Amino acid sequence: MRYLPLTPEDRAAMLNTIGAASVDDFYEDVPQSARLGTTIAGLPDHQGELAVERHMGRLAAKNRTASDGPFFVGCGAYKHHVPASVDMIIQRSEFLTTYTPYQPEIAQGTLQTLFEFQTQVAAMTAMDVANASMYDGSTSCAEAAVMACRATRRKKVVLSGGVHPHYADATRLLCEAQGIEVVQLPPAVDDELALIDFVDDETACLIGQSPNVFGTVTDLTPVADAAHEKKALMVSVFTEAVSLGLVTPPGEMGADIAVGEGQSIGNALNFGGPYVGLFACTQKLVRQMPGRLCGETVDADGNRGFVLTLSTREQHIRREKATSNICTNSGLCALAFTAHMTLLGGKGLRDLAVLNHEAACDLADALDSIPDVEILTPRFFNEFAFRTQMDAEAVLAMLEERGVLGGVRASRLLPDAGMGNVIIAAATECTTQEDIAAYAAALKEVV
Amino acid sequence: MTMQRIGRPTAPILGGGNAMETRSGSRGLQQREDLIFEIGSADKTGVDLPAPAGRKDRLGGVARKVDTGLPGLTEPEAVRHYMRLSQKNYAIDLGLFPLGSCTMKHNPRLNEKAARIPGFADIHPMQPQSTVQGALELIDELATWLTTLTGMPAVAMSPKAGAHGELCGMLAIREALIARGEADTRKRVLVPASAHGTNPATAIQCGFVVDEIKADARGRVDMEDLRGKLEDTHDVAGIMLTNPNTCGLFETDIRTIADLIHDAGGYFYCDGANFNAIVGRVRPGDLGVDAMHINLHKTFSTPHGGGGPGSGPTVLSEALAPYAPVPYVVNEGDGFRLIEEAEGEAAESFGRMVAFHGQMGMFVRALAYMLSHGADGLKQVAEDAVLNANYVQARLKDVMTPAFDGYCMHEALFSDAFTADGIETIDIAKALIDEGYHPMTMYFPLVVHGAMLIEPTETESKQELDRFCDALIGIAERAAEGDESLKGAPYLAPHSRLDETQAARKPILKWTPPAPAAIAAE
Numbered sequence: 001m002r003y004l005p006l007t008p009e010d011r012a013a014m015l016n017t018i019g020a021a022s023v024d025d026f027y028e029d030v031p032q033s034a035r036l037g038t039t040i041a042g043l044p045d046h047q048g049e050l051a052v053e054r055h056m057g058r059l060a061a062k063n064r065t066a067s068d069g070p071f072f073v074g075c076g077a078y079k080h081h082v083p084a085s086v087d088m089i090i091q092r093s094e095f096l097t098t099y100t101p102y103q104p105e106i107a108q109g110t111l112q113t114l115f116e117f118q119t120q121v122a123a124m125t126a127m128d129v130a131n132a133s134m135y136d137g138s139t140s141c142a143e144a145a146v147m148a149c150r151a152t153r154r155k156k157v158v159l160s161g162g163v164h165p166h167y168a169d170a171t172r173l174l175c176e177a178q179g180i181e182v183v184q185l186p187p188a189v190d191d192e193l194a195l196i197d198f199v200d201d202e203t204a205c206l207i208g209q210s211p212n213v214f215g216t217v218t219d220l221t222p223v224a225d226a227a228h229e230k231k232a233l234m235v236s237v238f239t240e241a242v243s244l245g246l247v248t249p250p251g252e253m254g255a256d257i258a259v260g261e262g263q264s265i266g267n268a269l270n271f272g273g274p275y276v277g278l279f280a281c282t283q284k285l286v287r288q289m290p291g292r293l294c295g296e297t298v299d300a301d302g303n304r305g306f307v308l309t310l311s312t313r314e315q316h317i318r319r320e321k322a323t324s325n326i327c328t329n330s331g332l333c334a335l336a337f338t339a340h341m342t343l344l345g346g347k348g349l350r351d352l353a354v355l356n357h358e359a360a361c362d363l364a365d366a367l368d369s370i371p372d373v374e375i376l377t378p379r380f381f382n383e384f385a386f387r388t389q390m391d392a393e394a395v396l397a398m399l400e401e402r403g404v405l406g407g408v409r410a411s412r413l414l415p416d417a418g419m420g421n422v423i424i425a426a427a428t429e430c431t432t433q434e435d436i437a438a439y440a441a442a443l444k445e446v447v
Numbered sequence: 448m449t450m451q452r453i454g455r456p457t458a459p460i461l462g463g464g465n466a467m468e469t470r471s472g473s474r475g476l477q478q479r480e481d482l483i484f485e486i487g488s489a490d491k492t493g494v495d496l497p498a499p500a501g502r503k504d505r506l507g508g509v510a511r512k513v514d515t516g517l518p519g520l521t522e523p524e525a526v527r528h529y530m531r532l533s534q535k536n537y538a539i540d541l542g543l544f545p546l547g548s549c550t551m552k553h554n555p556r557l558n559e560k561a562a563r564i565p566g567f568a569d570i571h572p573m574q575p576q577s578t579v580q581g582a583l584e585l586i587d588e589l590a591t592w593l594t595t596l597t598g599m600p601a602v603a604m605s606p607k608a609g610a611h612g613e614l615c616g617m618l619a620i621r622e623a624l625i626a627r628g629e630a631d632t633r634k635r636v637l638v639p640a641s642a643h644g645t646n647p648a649t650a651i652q653c654g655f656v657v658d659e660i661k662a663d664a665r666g667r668v669d670m671e672d673l674r675g676k677l678e679d680t681h682d683v684a685g686i687m688l689t690n691p692n693t694c695g696l697f698e699t700d701i702r703t704i705a706d707l708i709h710d711a712g713g714y715f716y717c718d719g720a721n722f723n724a725i726v727g728r729v730r731p732g733d734l735g736v737d738a739m740h741i742n743l744h745k746t747f748s749t750p751h752g753g754g755g756p757g758s759g760p761t762v763l764s765e766a767l768a769p770y771a772p773v774p775y776v777v778n779e780g781d782g783f784r785l786i787e788e789a790e791g792e793a794a795e796s797f798g799r800m801v802a803f804h805g806q807m808g809m810f811v812r813a814l815a816y817m818l819s820h821g822a823d824g825l826k827q828v829a830e831d832a833v834l835n836a837n838y839v840q841a842r843l844k845d846v847m848t849p850a851f852d853g854y855c856m857h858e859a860l861f862s863d864a865f866t867a868d869g870i871e872t873i874d875i876a877k878a879l880i881d882e883g884y885h886p887m888t889m890y891f892p893l894v895v896h897g898a899m900l901i902e903p904t905e906t907e908s909k910q911e912l913d914r915f916c917d918a919l920i921g922i923a924e925r926a927a928e929g930d931e932s933l934k935g936a937p938y939l940a941p942h943s944r945l946d947e948t949q950a951a952r953k954p955i956l957k958w959t960p961p962a963p964a965a966i967a968a969e
Contacts, residue, residue, distance in 0.1 A: 001820065001824050001827060002819075003553060003555060003819070003820070003824075003906060004824070004827060004828070004831055004905060004906070005906065005907065005908035005909075005911075006831050006834070006835075006905075006908065006909060010908070010909040011831075011834060013909070014834055014835075014837075014838040014909060015834070017838060017841050017842065018834075018837050018838060018840075018841040018854075019841070020837065020854070023830045023833060023834055025854060026833045026834070026837055026854045026855075026856065027697070027725075027728060027729070027833075028854070029696070029697035029698075029699045030697055030725075030728075030729050031701065031702045031734070033702070033733065034702070034729050034730070034733040034734055035728070035729065036727075036728055036729065036730065039727065039822045039823050039826055040595060040596060040727060040730070040822045040826075041822075042595050043592065043595055043596070043817075043821065043822035044818070044821050044822065045821035045822060045823045045824070046819060046820050046821035046823055046824040047818055047819060047821060048819075049557050049819070051818075052557060052561070052815050052818045052819050053557065053560070053561065055818060056561040056564060056567075056811065056814075056815060057564065057566075058581075059566070059567075059581040059582075059584055059585045059588075060564040060565070060566025060567050060581055061566055061581065062566070062580045062581030062584065063566040063567070063570045063578065063579050063580070063581040063582050064570070064574065064578040064579070065565045065566060065569040065570055066569050066570065066571055066574075067565065067569055071571075073571045073573050073574055074573075075573050076572075076573070076802055076803070077571055077572055077573065077803070079569075079571065083493065083494060083522075085493070085522055085525060085526050087563075088526070089526070089529045089533075090752075091559065092529070092530070092533045093538050093539075093540035093541070094533035094534065094536040094537075094538045094540075094541070095529075095533055095536065095538075095752070095753055096538070096540075096554065096559075096750045096752055096753075097538040097539040097540045097551075097554050097750055097751070098536050098537060098538040098539070098544075098751065098752075098753050099544065099546055099549055099551060099751045099753070099754070099885075100751070100753065100754035100755075101753065101754065103537070103876070103880065103885060103886050104942070104945045104947075105877070105880055105937050105940040105941065105942045105943070105944065105945065106535070106536065106537040106880055106885065106937075106940050106941070107535075107536055107537065107753075108532070108535035108536070108941055108942060109532040109533045109534065109535040109536035109753075110536055110753035110754070112480070112482070112532050112535075113529070113532060115482070115956075115957070115958070116482060116483050116484070116958075118956055118957050119482075119484065119957035119958045120515075120517055122956075122957050123515045123516060123517050124515050124517070126513065129956045129957060130956075130957070132754070133755075135607035135608060135611060135755075135756070135801065136607065136801060136802060137802060138801050138802035139607065139611070139800075139801055146652075164802065166799060166801070166802035166803065167802060169798055169799035170799060170800055170801050170802065172798070173618065173797070173798045173799065173800060174652065177618060177621060177652065177653045177654050178652065178653075178654050179654055210509065217506055217507065217509040218509060219508075219509050244511070244515075245511070245515070246506070246510060246511055247506065247509055247510065247511060248509045248510060248511055248512070249511055252511065252512055252513070261802075268568040268569060268808075269568065269569055269570060269571045269572070270562075270567070270568055270570075270807050270808040271567065271570045271571070271572050271579065271582050271803075271804065271807035271808075272572030272802070272803025272804045272805065272807055273572075273607065273756070273803060273804070273805055273806040273807055273808065273809075274607075274755075274756030274758075274806045274808050274809060276756075286954065286956070292754065293954070293956055294956070295950040295951070295954045295955055295956050296950065296955040296956075297945055297946045297947065297949050297950035297955075298945070298946055298949065299942040299943045299944060299945045299946065300935075300943035300944045300945075300946075301942075301943050303942060303943075305942045305945045306945075307945050307946075307947050307950045309947065309950040309951050309954055309956075310951055310954060311951075312951070314644075318644070318648070319644045319647045319648060319657075320647035320648060320650065320651045320657045321651075322644065322648040322651075324648070324652070325610045325613065325614060325645050325648035325649040325651075325652045326608075326610055326611075327608065327609065327610040327643075327644075327645045328608040328609070328610065328754060328755040328756070328757045329754050329755045330755045330756045331751075331752045331753040331754035331755045331756070332750070332752030332753060332755065332756060333752075333755075333756055335752075335753065339525065339529060341517065342483050342487065342493070342519065342520050342525050342528065343492065343493030343494050343519065343520065343522065343525050344492065344493070344494055344519060345487065345488075345489065345491060345492050345493075345517055345518055345519020345520070346489060346514050346515040346516055346517035346518070346519070347489060347490070347492060347514075347519065348492040348493075348494050348496065348519055349515060349517070350514065350515075351496045351498075351499055352494075352496060354499035354501060355496060355497065355499050357503070357504075357505070357506070358499060358500065358502070358503050360505075361503035361504075361505050362503070364505065378507065379505060379506055379507030379508075379509055380505055380506075381506065396575060397575070400575055400577070400578065405571075405574060405575070405578070408573045412573065412787070415788055415790075429496070
């Protein structure tokens with residue numbers, strides 16, 4: 001076995017040092033009935049690299065990639081270009097094969113990048129502070145809801161009809177397990193402001209999304225104002241981090257907590273994971289925040305350094321009194337995010353956002369010119385919903401036959417919303433004018 | 448020993464490596480590296496994007512008012528920034544990383560290569576299922592490995608990490624109790640004192656209350672205490688038990704514990720963080736387990752990445768399988784189908800925990816690891832991991848204090864009883880840094896005073912183990928003698944000890960530009 005350094009001679013010598021007859025001695029505490037005599041049946045024996053690579057290659061070849069043709073699928077994960085240097089950086093052994101930086105004297109590489117990540121996320125969301133990342137956007141959203149309940153000592157949260165349905169599901173699940181009431185407003189392309197009518201003295205937070213799952217961008221300031229009037233919090237959600245370069249960010253709308261998905265910056269699609277959850281809040285709420293935080297300090301010689309801090313919020317210290325059960329973050333994906341952001345800079349982020357927006361505008365113009373196509377999203381960043389006269393699943397299947405992956409049908413995310421004819425389509429900097437022309441031509445044939 | 452005085456000195460003349468000042472702030476191969484905000488600039492970029500025309504606007508005025516103000520770097524500067532920072536990290540690829548319970552084993556590069564095949568890395572979770580059949584097949588194949596290795600009938604693949612898997616298992620238990628109409632009465636979850644902190648935190652997140660069980664003198668569950676806590680069974684929801692436990696020991700009475708919990712009407716959650724000690728030799732399904740998460744980043748070697756991403760698939764018994772979260776993959780013979788909604792055939796599911804379908808990138812790596820090892824190799828993995836730990840225990844037991852008698856599983860646990868007054872576990876840990884090693888897990892589990900938990904893993908050679916043991920024996924002897932110089936360790940790391948108290952007192956969590964007055968004063 002190429003991964004196992006011990007030789008039979010080593011094993012014999014080591015058993016001798018230990019004073020054991022065989023490794024079976026170490027398993028003497030296992031109940032007799034549960035000891036397996038032989039190798040577990042039904043699984044193959046070990047294989048060389050070549051055989052494993054072939055196996056993996058065969059499986060991968062059965063998938064169509066986002067680069068294989070015109071591609072417009074979004075709804076929470078986006079096809080963006082990742083600079084070559086980003087992948088090189090995250091493959092450095094010193095980042096890839098190290099652990100959570102619990103020994104800061106030999107983990108300043110990880111810690112400094114986390115500090116830089118937190119600073120970038122805080123600036124992008126226009127919030128006071130950000131943590132060192134969460135699993136993904138949906139779990140960030142769920143944690144924001146329970147954090148708001150902790151901070152306000154209230155037990156009710158309200159979700160707009162534009163919050164990504166998977167985010168809403170994850171939030172509802174965690175809240176209901178903790179006895180928190182969840183009010184879910186009906187799906188709506190453009191009605192984030194409906195949240196205003198659902199805040200009362202028991203409400204911990206209003207949760208709105210911009211751009212929302214239908215792509216609609218909304219100034220959530222009135223939602224924040226309404227929440228604050230009742231001493232509730234406003235949670236602002238996003239699934240497309242590139243939008244932060246152009247669209248009004250959570251902090252400019254009065255959000256108390258901002259959560260979202262960071263996949264778009266530095267991270268591949270990966271069929272849904274691993275991604276990187278972004279989590280930011282106001283200074284006032286920092287000690288209620290879940291997840292890891294990196295902070296600045298000095299060493300014994302007075303030199304600046306960084307450590308994980310405020311760990312009294314965390315489960316390894318607080319156990320059942322912890323702010324969350326989350327133990328891990330998404331370190332390597334956060335590194336990819338921060339490395340890509342370092343390459344972009346603020347100006348690069350803004351330019352990238354403008355390119356995304358223009359591609360989506362071009363796409364909307366092209367589709368809008370087709371009879372029977374109605375663009376539903378009134379204001380958007382790089383994604384919008386449209387309706388045809390036909391069932392969306394059938395339309396997407398016919399587009400697929402023509403080589404175009406045309407988006408996500410709303411009914412896949414919202415089976416009961418009566419949106420059977422609605423498709424949500426995204427464009428990014430990867431979308432070419434030829435892609436847009438191919439989409440428009442195919443759709444014209446189909447509808 | 449006196450220093451060699453003829454010719455070039457072979458040892459540093461000054462006391463500590465940190466004592467010598469350089470003008471650049473770099474120290475030989477250790478390059479000084481400031482924050483990106485101090486070295487970058489707003490007009491630099493490492494990407495060449497087409498100039499946007501700015502000709503279209505459908506934002507409807509919902510536009511950012513104040514720019515981020517974030518600086519950029521060109522590619523050579525950015526690459527150097529991260530390379531220099533990387534040199535300040537310890538990593539498995541550099542040396543033995545004996546963090547107990549964390550399983551820092553070698554991460555095969557084949558797995559990284561496989562995960563980057565565009566057919567896995569460049570596919571979208573919401574593509575039509577017909578275009579991702581290979582991805583669904585891979586998830587199904589990995590699920591088969593996991594259920595076969597654990598002897599359990601079902602597995603939930605979507606949990607994002609170990610603690611998320613715990614959440615999955617406990618939510619399944621909660622759902623089963625709801626189905627039985629007992630969710631309001633059965634609220635008590637038994638958790639051993641030695642458990643990882645995520646166990647009680649997870650139970651609370653699911654609305655349960657935690658009842659702590661004592662450890663006995665052998666480091667196992669105190670059966671008398673457990674029986675006492677089960678005298679009244681009406682409110683028992685279940686137990687969360689780590690096996691092998693956090694003391695590195697197999698729970699001898701595990702079958703009895705499972706029977707007692709089941710007889711009490713509760714469920715048995717097993718924390719599978721230490722599955723690497725028994726994989727291929729023991730199936731948790733044969734031990735009466737109802738739910739167990741598997742850390743793919745431990746047992747199956749997906750890289751830890753400096754703190755994630757992890758992946759925590761959770762195997763479930765017949766009793767809990769109906770309540771598994773969505774989505775899950777069904778093999779229909781002529782193709783694979785993803786069940787995404789908790790309705791129809793999945794009507795009993797407790798719902799969706801997370802967006803999309805789980806940590807696909809980790810699935811690819813874990814399956815490559817499993818295929819490489821095979822059933823035979825995985826058994827050898829467990830045996831070598833346990834052999835290495837027992838070897839370390841045997842070599843250290845005369846100078847350090849083993850926490851418990853007898854053999855250990857995959858990790859060896861010591862208390863600080865052997866140290867002289869004034870020398871603490873942290874001093875030994877930091878001294879290991881000077882010897883070129885990452886410290887062991889310190890002060891965990893809580894049931895052992897000044898705990899030092901050493902997990903070498905199976906990917907260390909005997910030579911590496913001997914070198915490590917020699918170094919640690921030297922430190923332990925100094926600790927026993929009360930060598931005060933240990934209090935100043937590390938001396939040879941990029942930093943001396945960092946002040947965590949100061950960091951927490953007035954947290955500085957992001958960079959802020961120096962105030963104009965301060966600039967003027969410089």
